[in-house]
Amino acid sequence: MAKLSFRDCIPWVFAPLIDASRRTDLVDTLRLVPPPKEVRNEQFARFGSLKRPDSTAIPLPNGGFFLRFQQANQTSFAFSSYIDDIDRDPDLDFWLAENEAVIENLDQALFLYLAKFAHPHFSIRPRFKSRAEARNIVEIAEANSYEGHNADDLIEVYRPTFVVTLPKDSLLEDVDDYTLCSELSSMISDLRSPIIDQTFAGKVHLLLGNHLVSSESIYLVLTSTRWRYAFMELFRILETTLHVPWLLDLTKDLSIGGSLVDLYRNLREKLSWKEAKGNSVERVFRDLNGDEDLLRFEKTVSVFAGIDLDAEEFCRSSIGRKIWKTRNQLVHPEDFTDGSKLEVSEDQFRALSNYLIEVIAKIFAKIPDGALRAS
Structure with missing residues (x-):
């Protein structure tokens, strides 16, 4: 050289x-x-x-x-x-x-x-x-x-x-x-982007060093010029957690006796998250049922206005479906007609981004230390 x-x-x-x-x-x-x-x-x-x-x-x-x-x-x-x-x-x-x-x-x-x-x-x-x-x-x-x-x-x-x-x-x-x-x-x-304030930046910064999260994704959130872009990058971070509930279930099931057929069925079910991402999104939200902090937050997000958050049968998977649809609409707008299209403003994407960062933090908090690291 x-x-x-x-x-x-x-x-x-x-x-x-x-x-x-x-x-x-x-x-x-x-x-x-x-x-x-x-x-x-x-x-x-x-x-x-x-x-x-x-x-x-x-x-x-x-x-x-x-x-x-x-x-x-x-x-x-x-x-x-x-x-x-x-x-x-x-x-x-x-x-x-x-x-x-x-x-x-x-x-x-x-x-x-x-x-x-x-x-x-x-x-x-x-x-x-x-x-x-x-x-x-x-x-x-x-x-x-x-x-x-x-x-x-x-x-x-x-x-x-x-x-x-x-x-x-x-x-x-x-x-x-x-x-x-x-x-x-x-x-x-x-x-960083002028739309990202210090409070939000601090919450995003807490994800640094997590081995499931790409540092480039964190940087792209901090430098997003529009809230819809920040939402998409945060959803990509959320995607890194979709396998977590299935793997934690699998570790429990493998410690229980059973036939090889039972083991095969368990493995097939637990690995199906790759084939049905929408179901896996719903699953990670459903696992947060009963979280009162998130409920208070959800009541301030107008995108969730059509969901009865106080209903006795309320399940957070319905929030997951709404998040999943919002993501799909950004990625594949041609698949949504006027009748099925969600109208989401920049202010609403800001609220969704602030909500997602809370959800991601809750998901990581539920993972036992070292549970997903290779030995």
């Missing part, structure tokens, strides 16, 4: 400004002023410790990015934001301290590195995307006295970017990128 080149990164620094200004004729003219010798040696050494990232940058909903990379023998990650200072939850300071992570300044070496490897998500501030503002910067190169742009000045043209370095052998080295993105998004409002 070719060694990283300081010089090769320089064109990437100017790329967003060239695009905004439409002055492609200046590509070969633009350059950086060499820093003083003592700074240059330090920056070259720093740049030499950087390694090519193993993965591409993840775009954030605010137009920024997340990128994990290696500096010497340590793991670092960078994320950018439109804001000058991190709008952060107090938990972020605790999280950084707990993991002995340090926020670094964005120096010239890191700036050039990110300009190349986080492209096109590492970008300039909105004001510099106007043609006039961008030209004010790049057309300096037309002056006879031009020796180059100052890298520190160009850093200020870009969105604020924060670099976090982890200590050697940090536990965070072993978690995937979407877990780190979810951690940050749950604590920093600018890094």
Whole structure:
């Protein structure tokens, strides 16, 4: 693999400004002023410790990015934001301290590195995307006295970017990128969707680390731009639990004596959840019958208005059917006529999403520790 080149990164620094200004004729003219010798040696050494990232940058909903990379023998990650200072939850300071992570300044070496490897998500501030503002910067190169742009000045043209370095052998080295993105998004409002408030984000964050739940699904919930998208991602998380009641039943049945025919029938019934997903959705809700906390919540969700929640024969499986139909309508709208179609507004999808996160938490709470882990 070719060694990283300081010089090769320089064109990437100017790329967003060239695009905004439409002055492609200046590509070969633009350059950086060499820093003083003592700074240059330090920056070259720093740049030499950087390694090519193993993965591409993840775009954030605010137009920024997340990128994990290696500096010497340590793991670092960078994320950018439109804001000058991190709008952060107090938990972020605790999280950084707990993991002995340090926020670094964005120096010239890191700036050039990110300009190349986080492209096109590492970008300039909105004001510099106007043609006039961008030209004010790049057309300096037309002056006879031009020796180059100052890298520190160009850093200020870009969105604020924060670099976090982890200590050697940090536990965070072993978690995937979407877990780190979810951690940050749950604590920093600018890094998640504007529709997701801190309370909801905190509830979603509690699902991190559950081996049944994909960290990417959690991240997609936190960055959903509409509540119907959040509902769909939460339903996908719910789907990971559909086999749980059947497996728990099976573990009980296998401890009871019986003929091979009885065992075969048990196995066939318990594994049928794959063939009838709708029935399995109803089953996980039915297993939550009698939960008064959920009942109080259900009475506030207008989508459930047609269900008599106070009826003596009320079974929560009817809620499961409604959830299942709502999901199917989003996935296969062509299968629903005007007469059978549910009209669900964004506010109602918000209520359904808040309800689903409660249901998912209840389901996981019922699973005995280690019951679904391979030995």
